[in-house]
Amino acid sequence: MSSTWIALGFLVAFAWILSLFLQKREQLRTETGRRDLEALSAMGDIVPASIHPLIDPLRCIGSGACVYACPEKSVLTVVNGRGVLTNPLGCIGHGACASACPVQAISLVFGTAKRGLELPEVDPDFQTNQPGIYIVGELGGMGLIRNAVSQGRQAADHIVAGDRRGAGESLDAVVVGAGPAGTSATLRLMEAGLRVLLLEREAFGGTITHYPRAKVVMTGALDFPMYGRVSKRKMSKEQLVTLWEDIRDKTGLQVAVGELVQHIERGPDDSWLVSSSGGVFKTANVLLALGRRGSPRKLDVPGEEQSKVVYRVIEPEAFQGQHVLVVGGGNAAVESAFALIDGGKCASVTISYRKNTFARCRQPNRKRIEAEIEGGRLTALLGTEIEEIFQDRVSLRNASREPISIDNDAVVVQVGGTAPTDLLQNVGIEIVTKYGEA
Ligand SMILES: Cc1cc2nc3c(=O)[nH]c(=O)nc-3n(C[C@H](O)[C@H](O)[C@H](O)COP(=O)(O)OP(=O)(O)OC[C@H]3O[C@@H](n4cnc5c(N)ncnc54)[C@H](O)[C@@H]3O)c2cc1C
Ligand code: SF4
Structure with a gap:
């Protein structure tokens, strides 16, 4: 009998210590969240680069489910019993928070009420209002590797099924940007036997090559034309970069690195002229997979052209x-x-x-x-x-x-x-500004 009481006593003490620990942890998180919010207000209105959560404070019950569901961590915090996006720049649009919310208080939106996000208008095949110009991947507002790979393939399917083709010196398609979207699109166009050129200003692989070392990357299964399915859903940055090298080796994909595309204009015979640092390319279709990081602003001072x-x-x-x-x-x-x-x-x-x-x-x-x-x-x-x-x-x-x-x-x-949308506006692509809307 006495041993039962002792066990019960231990259980009660354990439960009490555990609840103290959880309370303390919650207090610390709220404190961190408050500090992050203060820092945020000092930075003005920050707009996440792509789709992100908008939390309805009247519906939110502060369950914290979004905080735990977010694979990026330290993006959302429960402050004063309500979920808050305390690190908007850390949000990459997984959307796991919205699915996890038990009371549907989260909607996924672009821009904020005060500061809009400019997004190109595309049709369901990712074609813009300019016939033959397509926009895929994060540039269209939808982040994540899996979405980019899938959209690249879908847009390329539409080009393959259509009748816009180059003749003579004109290519069938120029793809700009060798991230997940551009890589997948180029593979699909190669698979269909089209004459395609892939131009990339920096590194084959796109944004993934800039992830911090050893970053854990969450993706869904990726289906690459000519290469096949990659089912591993969790990879390190280094594994992902190796995957890209393997894709290039096994498919013979060619990428022209160091080619910054600066201008696109209408050419003769319903073609497009794509001007990059390496020349002008005539093509029937252009597939823009530029991402949303834009081009770094320069200092414009003497000596800046040096490789250092x-x-x-x-x-x-x-x-x-x-x-x-x-x-x-x-x-x-x-x-x-x-x-x-x-x-x-x-x-x-x-x-x-x-x-x-x-x-x-x-x-x-x-x-x-x-x-x-x-x-x-x-x-x-x-x-x-x-x-x-x-x-x-x-x-x-x-x-x-x-x-x-x-x-x-x-x-x-x-x-x-500078925003990547500048290049689009110059060629007459319709842009809409979203103020915290889906
Ligand atoms: C830190 C961080 C962590 C992330 N973690 C994940 C994750 O875990 N899981 C996930 O699914 N997603 C993650 N993402 C998001 C993911 O990386 C992007 O959604 C994805 O890379 C978008 O692919 P994309 O092909 O559209 O563009 P990008 O990968 O950005 O590629 C665009 C390419 O276009 C090139 N380019 C741009 N302008 C020009 C030009 N004018 N001329 C020539 N080339 C040009 C760029 O150099 C770049 O190589 C993360 C993003 C960041 C920043
Ligand atoms: S959208 Fe994604 S990255 Fe952003 S907070 Fe939700 S789960 Fe995290």
């Missing part, structure tokens, strides 16, 4: 032993500076920002950058602008127009970018 100037840090080790200058003061710039401090073994890391504070950064980034400056691992040149980039140094000016010169081996420019 880059617009993104992919492998921090590549900067070993170098004096590196990061230009910019947003999250991307400060996170690049952290990557260089952590893994670059650089001779020095300096950040130049034209404003006097890092007010546009998320709070954890702001805290860390202040600590790095304080600890001497990072030099900040606030209120400065770049004047000229030389082979072994950079000259800057401060707010009082006084010159500053620093030793330099590499410059990382992260001062925002």
